[in-house]
Amino acid sequence: MRSHQEQSRFALSRYYLGAWFVQLFGTAIPYGTLFSNVSGCFGRALQKYGIGNDVIPSPRTIG
Numbered sequence: 001m002r003s004h005q006e007q008s009r010f011a012l013s014r015y016y017l018g019a020w021f022v023q024l025f026g027t028a029i030p031y032g033t034l035f036s037n038v039s040g041c042f043g044r045a046l047q048k049y050g051i052g053n054d055v056i057p058s059p060r061t062i063g
Helices: 006-025 031-051
Strands: none
Touching: 006 031
16 A cells, blocks of 8 residues: 555646646647546556566576
């Protein structure tokens, strides 16, 4: 579980990222939300499948 301070930091970074994307692309499509969600899914996948596990198998498991 994240601390209150950590949750606030993520909320603020997401807010500022969204505001920056609005300046770049306008408000027709919420690109900031799209980017946050896609990058969060990618980060969660790395956490679950990549970083915690052996991405490169050790020689003992190959042979």
